[in-house]
Amino acid sequence: MSEVVIIGAGLGGLLCGAYLSRRGFGITVLEQGLQTGGCLQTFVREGERFDTGFHSVGGLAPGEPLYGIFEPLGLMSLPWEKVPDDEGFPFLRLQHPTEGVSAMEREHILEPYKGSSWRLRGGGKVLADALQADILAHGGRVLTRRRVVRIASGTAYCSDSSSYSGIIIADIHPLSCMAICTDHIRPSYLRRLRSYRNGDGVFSVYIKLAKGIPSDGHGIFADGSLMIHFGDAGADGLSHNLTLLCFAPARPFDRNELAISCIAKARQQLPELEPASWWTSTPATWERYTLTPGGSAYGFIKDYDNPSLSFLPPETPVPGLFLTGQNLGLHGVLGVSKTALRTCQSVIEYSKSL
Structure with a gap:
């Protein structure tokens, strides 16, 4: 060959x-x-x-699309952890009427909410x-x-x-x-x-917590602009680190100022959040590691x-x-x-x- x-x-x-x-x-x-x-x-x-x-991935349950790709390569034996299903779907948050949306389009929009979500320990x-x-x-x-x-x-x-x-x-x-x-x-x-055109890059704040926070694996989308991801839970059942992510331009900006703003916004969702230490990465960091112009996160x-x-x-x-x-x-x-x-x-x- x-x-x-x-x-x-x-x-x-x-x-x-x-x-x-x-x-x-x-x-x-x-x-x-x-x-x-x-x-x-x-x-x-x-x-x-x-x-x-x-941080998390969908479609890994049998019959879902990613399972059919990963299973033949033996990847389903990795320590995947299913994120618990939500108890309900907040349909009232749908801000746009769906009368003009085809059945196929509607299923595509709702699939991430109806399908499975998984984390990978490690x-x-x-x-x-x-x-x-x-x-x-x-x-x-x-x-x-x-x-x-x-x-x-x-x-x-x-x-x-x-x-x-x-x-x-x-x-x-x-x-x-x-x-x-x-x-x-x-x-x-x-x-x-x-x-x-390339999409925007991502600014990330990596936080080591002074005190662990309970987590069931779900992420939090705060104020429509900030993603909060919890680290793996320890033996005490608590996450001891968080990652905050928001979109950011490729042009220079004050990373310390933006980090403080992200932490303040995260505290609105997690009042118990108390950083012990934190670090940041910018689109320029992504560009160095991936050679993607402007550090675009999604190309x-x-x-x-x-x-x-x-x-x-x-x-x-x-x-x-x-x-x-x-x-x-x-x-x-x-x-x-x-x-x-x-x-x-x-x-x-x-x-x-x-």
Whole structure:
């Protein structure tokens, strides 16, 4: 079978690697950072573990969409914890009439409320580590500290002078990929990519709590603008850290001032919130770790009025170069996972022509 080189060890890249390695492809994953996972990465401060971009996921129950992707890869054996269902649905909060909405659209809107929601004990790193282990178990390689600086004629060249050849899958922002590709690219394709707008980035406040707070796994959406996520509960049943997230522009701002504002808003929902220590990350932080222009958290903005114009196929004008990740279709764990399968199918079909 063919060799496949995957640039970027985020969820999309790791899923492509696991899926294709099980089908006999030789896999090499190149990751610029010290650890794999992309937005699945975790970090520790003062003994508390924090997630960066992974907090909960839906659709993991049998018969739901993500279950069908994760189960064949053995990922359902991970320590998933189901978030308890709400006792009721606050239908009175629907601010817009649904008379003009089709049955299919209505089901899509309500599905997250009706389907299951899950957390992963240990955080996103557990998922990234499992996918990496699966790639290694099927003969692949996952190499960190390998920043790809050039793509040419089916070869990825790294900053340490190493190079890797094969079919290439880029699990990075499409514009970042095209910026390092020296093969001929149709100007119309580049114009199309440049016409898309990136969504805003995320500002995060990571809080170590002075006193634990009870949590059943539910997150809180405060005032329509601030997400509050609880860390894993300890042996005492309490969460000892929180993560606060809100959208933020790529331009400079006072991170300390915004953090204090976020904490004050969170206290309106959690009066018992008492930080012992806190740290922050900005869109600039995300840009350094993911190479996403402006640190955009969800990639290209999609136009629901013209979906065919804002969704990208995995294939690029460069033969043997494919894309994957949130910029092609939908974002989030489910969107990225479904896109990874589309990319793998395209690679399999392409390999038959070699």
